[in-house]
Amino acid sequence: MATKKKTIRTIPQDRTPMREQDPQVRAKNFEEVACGYSLEDASREAERCLLCPDQPCVAGCPVGIDIPGFIKKIGDKNLRGAYDVLTGTNLLPAICGRVCPQENQCEGVCTVGESLEAVAIGRLERFVGDTAIKEGWVNIPYIEPNRFKVGIVGSGPAGMACAADMAKAGCDVTVYEAFHQPGGVLRYGIPDFRLPNTVIDAEISNLKKFGVKFECNTLVGRLFTIEQMIDELGYHAVFIGVGAGYPTMLNIPGDSLNGVLSANELLTRCNLMNAKEFPNFDTPLPIGRRVAVVGAGNTAMDAMRVSLRLGAEKVYCIYRRSRTEAPARIEEVHHAEQEGVEFHWLCNPVAVLDDGKGNVRGMRCVRMELGEPDDSGRRRPVTVAGSEFDFEADVIVYAIGTNANPIMGQTSRVKLNKWGYIGTDGSLATSVAGVFAGGDIVTGAATVIEAMGAGRKAARSMKAYLGIRDGELPYLSAKQGGTDSLFGIDLRERNFARVRVKQDSAAISTTTQA
Amino acid sequence: MSNFEIVRREDFSEVTYLLEVRHPLMAKAAKAGQFVIVMLNEHGERIPLTIADYDRVNGTITLVIQAVGKTTRQMQQECQVGTSLYGLVGPMGIPSPISHAKKVMCVGGGLGVAPIFPQARAFKEAGAYVIAVLGFRNKDLVFWEDKFRDACDQLILCTNDGSAGMKGLITDGIQVALEGHSNIDEVVAIGPPVMMKACAEATRPHKIKTMVSVNPIMVDGTGMCGGCRVKVGNEVKFACVDGPDFDGHQLDFDDLMLRLQRYTKVEKMASERWSESCRMTKQVGPSALDGMLPGKGVQKDLLELPDPFEEVPGG
Numbered sequence: 152m153a154t155k156k157k158t159i160r161t162i163p164q165d166r167t168p169m170r171e172q173d174p175q176v177r178a179k180n181f182e183e184v185a186c187g188y189s190l191e192d193a194s195r196e197a198e199r200c201l202l203c204p205d206q207p208c209v210a211g212c213p214v215g216i217d218i219p220g221f222i223k224k225i226g227d228k229n230l231r232g233a234y235d236v237l238t239g240t241n242l243l244p245a246i247c248g249r250v251c252p253q254e255n256q257c258e259g260v261c262t263v264g265e266s267l268e269a270v271a272i273g274r275l276e277r278f279v280g281d282t283a284i285k286e287g288w289v290n291i292p293y294i295e296p297n298r299f300k301v302g303i304v305g306s307g308p309a310g311m312a313c314a315a316d317m318a319k320a321g322c323d324v325t326v327y328e329a330f331h332q333p334g335g336v337l338r339y340g341i342p343d344f345r346l347p348n349t350v351i352d353a354e355i356s357n358l359k360k361f362g363v364k365f366e367c368n369t370l371v372g373r374l375f376t377i378e379q380m381i382d383e384l385g386y387h388a389v390f391i392g393v394g395a396g397y398p399t400m401l402n403i404p405g406d407s408l409n410g411v412l413s414a415n416e417l418l419t420r421c422n423l424m425n426a427k428e429f430p431n432f433d434t435p436l437p438i439g440r441r442v443a444v445v446g447a448g449n450t451a452m453d454a455m456r457v458s459l460r461l462g463a464e465k466v467y468c469i470y471r472r473s474r475t476e477a478p479a480r481i482e483e484v485h486h487a488e489q490e491g492v493e494f495h496w497l498c499n500p501v502a503v504l505d506d507g508k509g510n511v512r513g514m515r516c517v518r519m520e521l522g523e524p525d526d527s528g529r530r531r532p533v534t535v536a537g538s539e540f541d542f543e544a545d546v547i548v549y550a551i552g553t554n555a556n557p558i559m560g561q562t563s564r565v566k567l568n569k570w571g572y573i574g575t576d577g578s579l580a581t582s583v584a585g586v587f588a589g590g591d592i593v594t595g596a597a598t599v600i601e602a603m604g605a606g607r608k609a610a611r612s613m614k615a616y617l618g619i620r621d622g623e624l625p626y627l628s629a630k631q632g633g634t635d636s637l638f639g640i641d642l643r644e645r646n647f648a649r650v651r652v653k654q655d656s657a658a659i660s661t662t663t664q665a
Numbered sequence: 666m667s668n669f670e671i672v673r674r675e676d677f678s679e680v681t682y683l684l685e686v687r688h689p690l691m692a693k694a695a696k697a698g699q700f701v702i703v704m705l706n707e708h709g710e711r712i713p714l715t716i717a718d719y720d721r722v723n724g725t726i727t728l729v730i731q732a733v734g735k736t737t738r739q740m741q742q743e744c745q746v747g748t749s750l751y752g753l754v755g756p757m758g759i760p761s762p763i764s765h766a767k768k769v770m771c772v773g774g775g776l777g778v779a780p781i782f783p784q785a786r787a788f789k790e791a792g793a794y795v796i797a798v799l800g801f802r803n804k805d806l807v808f809w810e811d812k813f814r815d816a817c818d819q820l821i822l823c824t825n826d827g828s829a830g831m832k833g834l835i836t837d838g839i840q841v842a843l844e845g846h847s848n849i850d851e852v853v854a855i856g857p858p859v860m861m862k863a864c865a866e867a868t869r870p871h872k873i874k875t876m877v878s879v880n881p882i883m884v885d886g887t888g889m890c891g892g893c894r895v896k897v898g899n900e901v902k903f904a905c906v907d908g909p910d911f912d913g914h915q916l917d918f919d920d921l922m923l924r925l926q927r928y929t930k931v932e933k934m935a936s937e938r939w940s941e942s943c944r945m946t947k948q949v950g951p952s953a954l955d956g957m958l959p960g961k962g963v964q965k966d967l968l969e970l971p972d973p974f975e976e977v978p979g980g
Contacts, residue, residue: 331752370756370887373756407924415890419889419890424711425708430931431708435931437928558887
């Protein structure tokens, strides 16, 4: 189809809106807020992509999706083709289309975005992903089993991305999960109204079709260690993607009162354990009339919006900096505002007040103002003397970040950095041979797509470590900006046998699935 | 996926029962002081239970449970030999440090008697002289007396009403042991927080190191939710990954007891609702559940006494 050259003048000027549930209605249910594009919406939005030669969006994507490629297919009404292009790099389009912070990534650098609103890349990606789920499309490449066994610890986004790549390379992949259901933060953390469980189920069942095995109820480190996976269970390489976990408490008086909980606890009870349906499900949840959530990241927004849906009359956001510094996605802040969350910027909690019976009665805060920029480049909030004030609340949720989960450090020789996260080199290899790590347990809390990016990066390193030729990495000399490697293998090593020979070859499963 | 088969069951009393569950990997990995999280069915809650024993040869772990809340009562009814648990994960927590102490007192109160057993045995195997002090309400609730007699050098059994062993509270038994032995190096105590607190107070003047094992409300058990946080000295610790054993002279027991009551009200409601549905099922006529229903004998006083080893509502 011969298309006229598109220019910024000829494309539809406004970004195609996505239908959303009415804020008043949706604040009372757990149905998805954003309803997704129709085919017409998607076609119109695809028109807005200039297919510019620079492709800044591809560089802006942590996993390097061929964005113009899939958008062009949508424009050609070839949805299956668009799905094929997407899954060439990203196996989980329905998830990423929903939860990526596109405004800081692909859409943030979009050429159209320089003069108009950027192309809605995330919405288009989601549209293709949803269509694939609806139509039951899966792209299972030809997989040639290579007798390598790969173990993945953690079934969150990092683990899933790594598992997909290793399975495609022909490895026999097993993913271990401590909870009773796979998905990690996608399952326990992100609420249904942002990422429905059906979408996670669909993406996981796709991974299973690749031959990936999921073992739930398995706490690696305690049930068996990372070292045992390599020495006794016959894994040739292991990827650790266990997430950061360990929520931070404020360390103010009243922290341990009943009614004070971490956002992780609130979200896990609600999302994974279905406490919202208590007593049909057995897990209870503290139901607040007035809920104060401390923090303004994406997790804080999720906690607030969950609280509203659980029936809170008032939900406050307490944040010590101003709106500009809030780490949450703009869209999430906006959604929370629409639904009726009251934002109290420049307020810092000083104490949680008790009712004399061990429960929360309210919170004492102090007003802040912004001073000089700190290490993070954000203006440092400083206390306004004598500005303390109290307000009433019966549930307080802390969403102020997490620390490193200590289990890996307690149970393995893998070296940690000074903050307790796993130390890795540039290729995400840890101090133990054959063991790689990525995602929040390496970087500290970040986003879903960054974790996926880390999972894929680790997969490339694992392939090189195992001596598997990586078709995606043709030869690039150092001069050309490459790594002097052919198919991911260092040229200086090509005459060395890299395959580890196991004494007990029967232990290596040969039942890799095609 | 979930194949955690129950291979043996023993009922110690109307409310206390033992389940032996097949899990060869866990039987191999488990150490004294660790715990598991159990889910009865898909709609269930995650409840932490301390591992009372493990059999590395037969590949099983043993749990001793007291039926007081909705989940533990439902388990009492439904967990028969041959059935499976929906979820079982562990062993969790840092294993109890088995030191080279020469003389150790192991104190177990009520259901805490079960999890103190692996510790008593481990100390004995490490060469220590082990004195076990066990406390029960009455003779009917006593279990594992022989098991302890075999594993320990001395056994002091106390019951509140004197129907077995000496009459008195567990602290009286501790006093007897302290008077009989001036050279106890270490005390390990497991039981309701009230009991562990009393035990810590009894040993404080003697400056004997006293470790207690806590079992607060948990969801994941992997350090992710922070629901199980306790105060130890001036620090906040998560029982699931930093514990479950802490120095009894440092632990804030009042804080622990308060936090255990978080869901008492809703738990009671769920429990009553469940009892009602059982009663209805029974009235409707012959059902598979007939004959397996517990009597109405779930003692009310048990429901009102918070005991972390009985049931942790809202896990």
